[in-house]
Amino acid sequence: MITITILTLCFLAALSCKIKKAHSPVLQVLLWYLHLFFGCFAGLCLLLMLNNYGFKGTQTERIFFTLYAGTGMLLYGLTKPDNDARYAYLLCFFGFPFVLLLGLLIPPLRTITLVAAITFLSDSEFQRYNIDDDYALQTKTTNILSTYPAYSLVEDKYLFFEKITPDVVTPRTTLHSLKMLKRGQDSVWIRLNNRDTVIALGN
CATH class of the missing domain: 1.10.287 (Helix Hairpins)
Structure with a gap:
């Protein structure tokens, strides 16, 4: 508000x-x-x-x-x-x-x-779940426009900036349970509501 x-x-x-x-x-x-x-x-x-x-x-x-x-x-x-x-x-x-x-x-x-x-x-509702010091999974919910949050990958960049990769988890669904595990330096495994997703990480 x-x-x-x-x-x-x-x-x-x-x-x-x-x-x-x-x-x-x-x-x-x-x-x-x-x-x-x-x-x-x-x-x-x-x-x-x-x-x-x-x-x-x-x-x-x-x-x-x-x-x-x-x-x-x-x-x-x-x-x-x-x-x-x-x-x-x-x-x-x-x-x-x-x-x-x-x-x-x-x-x-x-x-x-x-x-x-x-x-x-309208101000959207944001929630971030840290993967490590440089990456986080972000949910963005605009209740009036959509009942489900949009999932984005947020990467820490250049001191004051961050890179946001939208729609990394599809289809959109309400978040009930979340587990994340980084695999090496180039990907992260995500289990969202018992559904597995692997997201590639940037360089």
């Missing part, structure tokens, strides 16, 4: 600033620096995710994306109305909840909007 909580607080703060016509040049400059900072990390996270990499931690990327969007909302609340591209850019962050609400009210778009809202706003 951290994503919805942060974005809700930022949205309400931005709405309050708009209603009160608050204006603070110093705070606005500081927020722009923070917004650009989180924007750079959000862009880096996106590039890493496209290549099955990520920062260490299960929710790190989502936090960067959330803070990027949240600071955009706050900046909109402190920015005077204008017709320039920067104001339109900030309006996209503040207007996102209204777009979702409009989509939910229009029957043909309701399903697509609901899936998009869950994807962007």
